[in-house]
Amino acid sequence: MSSNVTLYTYFRSSCSARLRIALHLKEIPFTPVFVNLLKDEQSSPSHREINPSGLVPALIIECDNEAPVTITQSLAALEYLHEIFPGPDLLPSDPESRAQARTLASIIACDVQPVTNLKILKRVSPFGVDRAAWSKDLIEEGLQAYETTVARSAGKFSVGDGITIADICLIPAAWGAERVGVDLGKFPITNAIIKNLDKEEAVIKAHWQNQLDTPEELRVKQ
Numbered sequence: 001m002s003s004n005v006t007l008y009t010y011f012r013s014s015c016s017a018r019l020r021i022a023l024h025l026k027e028i029p030f031t032p033v034f035v036n037l038l039k040d041e042q043s044s045p046s047h048r049e050i051n052p053s054g055l056v057p058a059l060i061i062e063c064d065n066e067a068p069v070t071i072t073q074s075l076a077a078l079e080y081l082h083e084i085f086p087g088p089d090l091l092p093s094d095p096e097s098r099a100q101a102r103t104l105a106s107i108i109a110c111d112v113q114p115v116t117n118l119k120i121l122k123r124v125s126p127f128g129v130d131r132a133a134w135s136k137d138l139i140e141e142g143l144q145a146y147e148t149t150v151a152r153s154a155g156k157f158s159v160g161d162g163i164t165i166a167d168i169c170l171i172p173a174a175w176g177a178e179r180v181g182v183d184l185g186k187f188p189i190t191n192a193i194i195k196n197l198d199k200e201e202a203v204i205k206a207h208w209q210n211q212l213d214t215p216e217e218l219r220v221k222q
Helices: 014-025 045-050 074-084 095-116 118-127 131-150 165-179 188-198 201-206
Strands: 003-009 031-034 058-063 069-071
Touching: 003 014, 014 074, 014 095, 014 165, 014 201, 058 074, 069 074, 074 095, 074 165, 095 131, 095 165, 131 165, 131 188, 165 188, 188 201
Parallel strands: 003 031
Antiparallel strands: 003 058, 058 069
């Protein structure tokens, strides 16, 4: 199957990072289109034509002579990549393990990531809250739920020894957690998984410090 893959992304976006990891993991070439969230480019009419939510990511896949497929939610995009493209599976083969991977991914996607979302943080600012402290407390609650849940399935990674959608969601959330001062050592099982993920080539390539739109002062120094 020949395909052209385009990813609308922002270097700090954890949802975009999920797709960068998956694309690198499956060795799918893609063209990044950079959307600067700090300049509100995601709210432009042209971007909303692609993603009506006014967010990133957006994944566009053109296969052979078929109509392009546009997916604007990262979990749906991960499952599509799992189903359509060869390479490492992003979901386990048995139903129980698949349910566990989806549960863990949802803990991150529903309980942890939203409180780091720029749009949400802007909405709570008028209430006079310390945005970092507010995020930190809720992230820690979500990571504690992840820690308790992952104890049932952890191997090298969250569900055994293969990378799944759970890990692909976890590692960008860990980067965001560290930014607001979360001590990941409080979650020993989860932290061990994070350390294993940090060594993976696909994760290194997808890291926010290694993107072409990362400001020079924030990039990894070679």
